[in-house]
Amino acid sequence: MTTPTPTPTPRATGPALLGVRHHGPGSARAVRTALDAAEPRIVLIEGPPEADGLVPLAAEAGMRPPVALLAHVVDEPGKSAFWPFAEFSPEWVAIRWALARDVPVRFIDLPAAHSLALRGDDEPGPEDPESPEGEGSEDEDSVRVDPLRVLAETAGYDDAERWWEDVVEHRDGDAFAALGEAMGALRETCGDGGHDRDLPREAYMRIQVRAAQREFGDDVAVVCGAWHVPALRQRTTVAADRALLKGLPKAKVDMTWVPWTHRRLARVSGYGAGIDSPGWYGHLFSAPDRPVERWLTKVAGLLREEDRIVSSAHVIEAVRLAETLAVMRGRPLAGLTETTDAVRAVLCEGSDVPLALIHDKLVVGDVLGEVPEAAPAVPLQRDLTRQQRSLRLKPAAAEKELDLDLRGDTDAARSRLLHRLRLLGVAWGEPARSARGSTGTFRESWRLRWEPELSVRVAEAGVWGTTVLAAATAKAETDAIAARALADVTALAEACLLAGLADALPTVMRILADRAALDADVGHLAGALPALVRALRYGDVRGTDTGALAEVAAGLAERVFVGLPPACAGLDAEAAEELRGHVDAVHSAVALLEDAGVRERWRTVLRVLAERGGVAGVIRGRCARILLDEGALDEDDAARLMSLALSPGTEPAEAAAWIEGFVGGTAGGSGGGLLLVHDERLLGLVDAWLTGVSGDAFTDVLPLLRRTFSAYEPGVRRTLGELVRRGPSESGRSPIAGAPRGFGEELDAERADAVLPVLRLLLGAGAGGGDGESRDDESDNGLEGAVA
Known part of the structure; x- marks a missing residue:
């Protein structure tokens, strides 16, 4: 069953106006058939005239769609626009048809120099905002007509894509005549349909068509969006068209070919073309039968x-x-x-x-196009392409996981390249958690996906240098000078080490030392320390000289140790929670340092904070918990501190904050819950305090406690609930007067019996008669004893 293609009717006098749907395989087949029949002497295509010189590259062996024409303002590369072409795009078919027959090709849309100058800084840059699909934003003040949707609804369809398939993709006939007629009727009713910028565009198109007719007669074929066909048929004077173009702003632009993806073709906003199924359309176009x-x-x-x-x-x-x-x-x-x-x-x-x-x-689909090396590109893009080739890092539209072993030269170079690109704002790779679960400093994991707009980011980054290394170095130095917060400078120092920017590091370290010396805010200092310590670790594995960085980190740590105790006094709940986060971050950083003296000094600061009365409860509880985990606080001392925090003289809200700091664990962790599961004395203290809180106070502390316990894993919460349901056991003597020794010491025989069959299978004890059965019985007795 072969998909039929439309057969064009004989053309009347004048240019052949082939109104198409951009990225429509039916239109693409119809264009090829129409061009074969008409054999024009020139082909005019809706697109920026600045791309005329790039047309011959479409015939190069290295050109593989989907690709796009990229135009950007020379002095402002971020202001850009794309014109994408897929294999099934009618414009691409027309270009390839003309190149195969040495027929001239010209783009006749409004020059990109005007269209980019007209666009505001906050407007998106779609490759063809005025596609016949009518893609574009709609709001209450400006409603843009979607021609296909209107025609589909008129025909009784609720799906424009389905209407298009039925009318164009699956039927014989002159699609151009039918679409042109329908668009003419629609424009008589709707005018420009809210596409106000179409008027100068269509005026420019008419001027270019007239120029081609003067040169080639009526042997001219025009491939454009069907929405524009009625305007190109309209009889106007040259003077009237030129008047519409008078006074248009203009910018200096550069243009080149860039790879595109099917995924981008499927997006309606931003740089997308607004078709739902590019993979399906590509299949319809390429399938022979x-x-x-x-x-x-x-x-x-x-x-x-x-x-x-x-x-x-x-x-x-x-x-x-x-x-x-x-x-x-x-x-x-x-x-x-x-x-x-x-x-x-x-x-x-x-x-x-x-x-x-x-x-x-x-x-x-995940198809990513390719462009030939002969395509114009900024020097930075050429250097990036060279490095991608030498490091065997080929860009791909599909997301790819990349695990790097930094002990190898190739993987280390890949890591430096990806970090340099991130510093330049080219987010080709994003750091990811390793699938292997490795936490060693010699391993890195990345998630790679090349998106078409990254070509714009590369063009923007070209202002910093002609190579990736030079551009990243210049960008890092500039960012360090402009940074306002100390944490920003420390993060930049870490980025320089990860990216191997040895030339930028002295400037960054000088600014870091100056900022650290002048900044007296303990929160800022504590927020800056973790990045410095991470940079030291990564510097070691990369063989970088981190002597200056180590000195700054040591000085910063000492200033944090001195300033932290007075900074923790007299805080409200929000400030205390923020400072608790800094305590966690500093502790994690100190744990990575190899200086035993710094670690011992930090434990002294933690003990001072844990026992000082004026410190916020959440911070005292957190410091006590850290000391307990480090082995610097034994269980009896932990129970003593808890009993003091939960004594009747302590405000319930403050006591609840202490509990949150102590058993809340790190962000999202359940370590505090496991601590209560295994140390039943602490659970007993919490239970005794909570059952003794008055009704009014209980209402006040309940939200804080719910937040604390809701962070535990479901299994931990279940176990704690079971222990509390059984109630405390009074056997034994607690070191704290009045506190229960433990929870739920009695055995649940029914639940213990349920474990026996599983244990029997794990231990290989099979069923049988005779001596075997006797041995099984003895095994059961032993298991029961073990479980008990």
Whole structure:
């Protein structure tokens, strides 16, 4: 079953106006057929005229769509626009047709120099804001007409994509005449449809068409969005068109080819083209015949790769179902909706879970285009491309996990490149948690995905230098000088070490030392220390000289130790919680230092904070917990501090804050819960205090306690609940007067018996008669004793 292609009717006098849907495979096939029939002497295409010189590159062997024309303002690279082309884009088909026959190609849209100058700084930069799909924002003040949606609704469809497939993709006939007629009627009703910038664009197009006619006669073919066809047919004077262009602002722009992705084609906003299924459209365009059968075969192959059981019979049945659904719904051929329904019912057994994978991998796809080396590029982009090639880091549209061993030269160089790009704002890679669970400093994990707009970020970063190293160095030095907060400078020092920016480090360290000496805020100093210590560790593994950094870190730590006790007094709840976070961060940093003297000095500061009465409860509790975990505080001392914090003379809110600091653990952790599970004396102290709190005070402390205990893992909360349900046991004597010794010492025989069969299997004790049975009985008795 071959998808039919539209056959154009003979063209009347004048240029052939081929109104298309951008990125429409039906339009692409129709354009190819129309050009074969008309054999024009020149092809005019909607697009920026500055790209005329780049057209020959489309015939290069290294050019593989999807690709895009990128225009950006020379002095402001962030102000940019894209014009993407897929294999199934009518414009791309027209370009390749003309190049194969040595027919001139010209772009006739408003120059990018004007369109970029007209666009505000806060406007997005879609590659074609005036596509015939009518993509663009809609608000109460300015409603932009979506031509396809209006035509689909007029025809009784609630889905513009489905209407397009039925009318253009699956039917014979002159699609250009039908679309041009429909757009003409629509524009008579809606005018410019809210696309106010179309007027100067269409005026410029008319001027260029007239110029081509003077040179080539009527042997001119124009490929443009169907929305513009009525305007190009409109009879106007040259003077009137020039008047619409008079006074337009202008900017100096550069233009080149860049790779594009199917995923970007599927996005409606930003740089997206607004088509829902680029992978499906690419399949429709490239399939020589039997598109439904070939598509479902692709789906089956993907599911098999995911270890799902899919046979040839499944594919055959899915094809039959898709075709039957098309007949029942009155469609000429099965479309994406019918094939998706068939896949869900037959290949996925009614589940939508594998459908998400099919949509991501096939309906949208991870295709990333390529451009030839001859394409213009800023020097920084050329250096990046060279490094990507030498380090075997090929950009890809699909997300990729990359684990690096920094002890190897290649992986160390890859790490430096990725860190330098991050410093330049080119977020090709994002640090990730290693799948191997390794926490060693010699390992790094990255999540890589190349997005088309990163080409713009590279162009923007080109102002800092012509190579990645030079640009990152200059950017780091400038950022250090401009940084206002001490933590920003320490983070920059860490980034310089990670990126291997030896030339920038002296400047950053000088500014860091100056800022640290002048900053008296303990919170700022405590926030800056962790980044310095991490930089020391990473510097060691990279073989970097970190002597100056170690001196600054040691001086910073000492200033934190001196200033922290007075800073912790007289704090409100919010400030105390913030400072508690700094205490945790400083402790983590000190734990990484190899200086035993600094660690011992820190323990002294923690003990002072834990026992000082004027310190906020959450900080005292946290310091006591850290000392207990470090072994610098024994269990009896911990119980003593808790009993003091929970004594009747302490305000309930302050006591609850102490509990949160002590058993709350680190952010999101459940270490405090496990501590209460295993040290039942502490649990008994908390229980005794809580049951003795008055009703009014209980209402006040409940939210704080709920926040503390809600951070525990479900298993920990369950165990604590079970212990509390059983109640305290009075056996034994607690070192704290009046405190229970422990919880739930009696055995739950029913639950213990339930464990025996599992233990029997684990220990290999099988059932049997005779001596074996006797041995099993003896084994059971022994297990019961062990469990008890």
